[in-house]
Amino acid sequence: MITVKDTVHDHIEIDGVAADLLDTPAVQRLRHVKQLGTVQLVYPSANHTRFEHSLGVYHLASRALGHLGIGGKRADRIEAAAMLHDVGHGPFSHNLESLTHRRTGKYHDDVDEVLATGAVGEVLRDHDLDPEKIAGLVAGEGPYGGLVSGELDVDRMDYLVRDAYHTGVPYGTIDTERFVRELTFVDVGTGTNELVLDEGNVQTAESLLLARALMNPVVYTHHVARISKAMLRRAASDLLDATTTTPAQLRRMDDHDFLAAIRSCSETAELSRRYDERDLYKRAVWAEYDDVAERVHEADHDTESALEREIAEEAGVARQHVILDVPPEPSMRESTARVTVNGEVRRLERQSPLVSTLRTAQRNQWRLGVYAPHPATDRVGRAAADVLGLDPDGLVAEVRGAMPTTLDEFRDGA
Known part of the structure; x- marks a missing residue:
C-alpha cells in the first residue's frame, strides 16, 4: 500500500492495481499537465496538476465503492478507471481539445489505445483486467461508468473542491463525504441500475450545481484565461500547419513539451513570447x-x-x-442527475427550481x-x-x- 499526503483529502491510501498504475509513464506524465491550464495567469497558485487530481478521483471512487458495498474485480476495474481517467488529456488540459478532436476524432476520454499498450496495458493484464472494459468506464459507459464520468461522478466532486482550494476562490466547496455516502444504484425502469442520490439529498445535488455555476465566471471562463487559451489554440494550429508535428503527437505532449515546441517554431514564436511574458x-x-x-x-x-x-x-x-x-452553447449536464424524492427517482431539473435560475444565469454570463x-x-x-x-x-x-x-x-x- 502507498500513502500519499494530499492538500484536499489529507492522506490517500492507494493499493492493488491503482498502486501499480501509479508509476507508469502515462500516469506520471500527468504531473506535467496543469489541471486548469492558463488559469494560473489569473490565480498564480492554480498550478495543481492532473496527477494530483487523478489521485483525488481514485480516493473518492474508493470511498464510494466502500459505501456501495462493491468489491472484487468490479471494484478493481472502477478504481483503475478512476486512476486512469485523465491519461488522454493533451497539453494544458481542455484548452487544445477542440483542435485535437477536429484533427484526430478523439476526445480526452478516448483512451482505448493508451490503456491497451505500453506499461498501462501490462499492469491491467497482470491484474486480469481487460483494458477495453476500463476504457469503457473512463468514457462513462454503463451504470458503473457513471461513477467515473457522469452527472454525479467523483471527477467533478474532486475538481470543484481542488480548483477552489488552489485558486483561493471560496465557491467550489461541496461536502464530498456526504456525496459519496449518499450515492446508490436503483432500477429506474430501464432494466439496468443507474447511479442516484438517496432520499433527502436534493440540496446535496443542488450544491454541486451551485458550486459549478459560481466557479464558472470567476475561474473557468475568466476573460484572461479565455484569451490566453485562445492564443495557445492558435499557436497549436499554426504549429501543426508549419511543422511535421502530427495531431497525435501534439495530443501526447505535456505542457512543457508544447511550450518548447511553439517557442522553437518561427511561425508561433511571437504568440509564445506573448504567453511567456503575459503580453496577451x-x-x-x-x-x-x-x-x-x-x-x-x-x-x-x-x-x-x-x-x-x-x-x-x-x-x-x-x-x-x-x-x-x-x-459552446450554455449547458448544465449536472441538472439531469437523478435524486430520490418520496421514494420516486426524479431528475434534478424536475425537482429543483434552482436549475432554471442557474440556466438563466449561465446564459447571461x-x-x-x-x-x-x-x-x-x-x-x-x-x-x-x-x-x-x-x-x-x-x-x-x-x-x-x-x-x-x-x-x-x-x-x-x-
Missing part, C-alpha cells in the same frame, strides 16, 4: 448571447476562420492579429470574444461589429468605457 491580446469585442446572430452561434471552425479573415481585412491588420472566440493586440483593439472591434452584425458603439464601450477600480482589474486589463 485584449478584448476588442465582448458580446452577450442575445446580441450575437444565430449564424455566428452555429458557425463551425471553417466559418469562424473565414470570419476572422474578413475582420482582419476590414480592420487592416494581419490575419494572426484577430482571434474569434465563440464559446455567456460572452463572445474577439481578441487583438492592444494597439489594434479599437479598429478590430469596429470591424468585428460590422462583420458579425453587432452594435459597435455599445460593444466597444462595454469593454473599454470604464477605468479599472481595483489592482486586480488593472492587472487583468480589458
Whole structure:
C-alpha cells in the first residue's frame, strides 16, 4: 500500500492495481499537465496538476465503492478507471481539445489505445483486467461508468473542491463525504441500475450545481484565461500547419513539451513570447448571447476562420492579429442527475427550481470574444461589429468605457 499526503483529502491510501498504475509513464506524465491550464495567469497558485487530481478521483471512487458495498474485480476495474481517467488529456488540459478532436476524432476520454499498450496495458493484464472494459468506464459507459464520468461522478466532486482550494476562490466547496455516502444504484425502469442520490439529498445535488455555476465566471471562463487559451489554440494550429508535428503527437505532449515546441517554431514564436511574458491580446469585442446572430452561434471552425479573415481585412491588420472566440452553447449536464424524492427517482431539473435560475444565469454570463493586440483593439472591434452584425458603439464601450477600480482589474486589463 502507498500513502500519499494530499492538500484536499489529507492522506490517500492507494493499493492493488491503482498502486501499480501509479508509476507508469502515462500516469506520471500527468504531473506535467496543469489541471486548469492558463488559469494560473489569473490565480498564480492554480498550478495543481492532473496527477494530483487523478489521485483525488481514485480516493473518492474508493470511498464510494466502500459505501456501495462493491468489491472484487468490479471494484478493481472502477478504481483503475478512476486512476486512469485523465491519461488522454493533451497539453494544458481542455484548452487544445477542440483542435485535437477536429484533427484526430478523439476526445480526452478516448483512451482505448493508451490503456491497451505500453506499461498501462501490462499492469491491467497482470491484474486480469481487460483494458477495453476500463476504457469503457473512463468514457462513462454503463451504470458503473457513471461513477467515473457522469452527472454525479467523483471527477467533478474532486475538481470543484481542488480548483477552489488552489485558486483561493471560496465557491467550489461541496461536502464530498456526504456525496459519496449518499450515492446508490436503483432500477429506474430501464432494466439496468443507474447511479442516484438517496432520499433527502436534493440540496446535496443542488450544491454541486451551485458550486459549478459560481466557479464558472470567476475561474473557468475568466476573460484572461479565455484569451490566453485562445492564443495557445492558435499557436497549436499554426504549429501543426508549419511543422511535421502530427495531431497525435501534439495530443501526447505535456505542457512543457508544447511550450518548447511553439517557442522553437518561427511561425508561433511571437504568440509564445506573448504567453511567456503575459503580453496577451485584449478584448476588442465582448458580446452577450442575445446580441450575437444565430449564424455566428452555429458557425463551425471553417466559418469562424473565414470570419476572422474578413475582420482582419476590414480592420487592416494581419490575419494572426484577430482571434474569434465563440464559446459552446450554455449547458448544465449536472441538472439531469437523478435524486430520490418520496421514494420516486426524479431528475434534478424536475425537482429543483434552482436549475432554471442557474440556466438563466449561465446564459447571461455567456460572452463572445474577439481578441487583438492592444494597439489594434479599437479598429478590430469596429470591424468585428460590422462583420458579425453587432452594435459597435455599445460593444466597444462595454469593454473599454470604464477605468479599472481595483489592482486586480488593472492587472487583468480589458
